[in-house]
Amino acid sequence: MNALRALIVSVAFALSACGGTDEQACALLEDIPDQVGDATLEEVTAVARAARESEESELRTLGDRLTLNLARGSALERLAAGAFLEVVQTDLDALRRACGDLERR
Numbered sequence: 001m002n003a004l005r006a007l008i009v010s011v012a013f014a015l016s017a018c019g020g021t022d023e024q025a026c027a028l029l030e031d032i033p034d035q036v037g038d039a040t041l042e043e044v045t046a047v048a049r050a051a052r053e054s055e056e057s058e059l060r061t062l063g064d065r066l067t068l069n070l071a072r073g074s075a076l077e078r079l080a081a082g083a084f085l086e087v088v089q090t091d092l093d094a095l096r097r098a099c100g101d102l103e104r105r
Helices: 002-018 024-030 041-052 057-071 073-079 083-104
Strands: none
Touching: 024 041, 024 057, 024 083, 041 057, 041 083, 057 073, 057 083, 073 083
């Protein structure tokens, strides 16, 4: 009976490992609200950092872009009200799509 239980647990772990991704950026992104205005700067910065450190080149590229846009926040706001949030929202949406693509692999 214990051998059967161990086999079931092993299969369950193997199946759970197949779905999803181990990317920290993707895991952190799940905790960020869909609308960036509802997120904290610290949350978004942590996602950007994790994406830059990813083994996936697409996530690294998106993390670099998000980091750059976070640094340009005040300049973007001087151009147009709400521009900063719009640009960061676009970056987070791109990261969400990239994470979704990773999960489907």
